[in-house]
Amino acid sequence: MQKFLSNKKLIFELFQFNQNFNFARNIYLNVFNKYQKESSIMKEQIKNFYLLLIILSLIALFLISCDNKNKTGTEGRTLSYYAGNWWGKASGETAEENILTINGDSSITLKIGDEIIIPSTSVTRVSDTNYIASYYNSTVNVSTKFTFNFSSDTQGKLIMEITQGSTSQSSTIDITKK
Known part of the structure; x- marks a missing residue:
């Protein structure tokens, strides 16, 4: 009987270990998935930032070229x-x-x-x-x-x-x- 109890205790400890392992595995997977989500969100934000930077650069270039007055000195000539x-x-x-x-x-x-x-x-x-x-x-x-x-x-x-x-x-x- 003692063998049975020790097996039962061993089974119980294995069960506890399995539950703890599953709990730790779930926490790890949640953290890993969260990191992956954050990473993909961060990549998306960086991509949007570069896109915004390119668009703003093109707008600035367009405004400068449209505002490029004739600088040859004929404007306001006396x-x-x-x-x-x-x-x-x-x-x-x-x-x-x-x-x-x-x-x-x-x-x-x-x-x-x-x-x-x-x-x-x-x-x-x-x-x-x-x-x-x-x-x-x-x-x-x-x-x-x-x-x-x-x-x-x-x-x-x-x-x-x-x-x-x-x-x-x-x-x-x-x-x-x-």
Whole structure:
């Protein structure tokens, strides 16, 4: 009987060991499965992070390229861009003369007849290549409108419209920067 009891005790201990082993195995499997789930979740999060990073980089690149304004200096160009001595033939003349100087402050010095300085405040930018300047001589009641149309950095046309009272006269001169 003692053998039977010791076998029973052994069986009971084996049963206890088996239960403890199963319990430990279940805990291990739960922890392992949880780790695998966390690992796969972490991998998914990393993948989503890289995807988000790529998308944000593309958006930033797109915004930078769309916002890339013309940086060549033509934006907001003033008349001073064309600063220098400009030559042309006045009507009735055969030789070219220095008829005007565009100054660095966008003012204009006319050298047709008496030297006249038109301040930069009287110059209006129409576009990068077109400018209008106005001058009024109150002593003789003459208003003059000068239109500059530049075809290049060294070539252009000067259109002068002179108005006195109700009489108006216009002339065009080809001008060259020298």
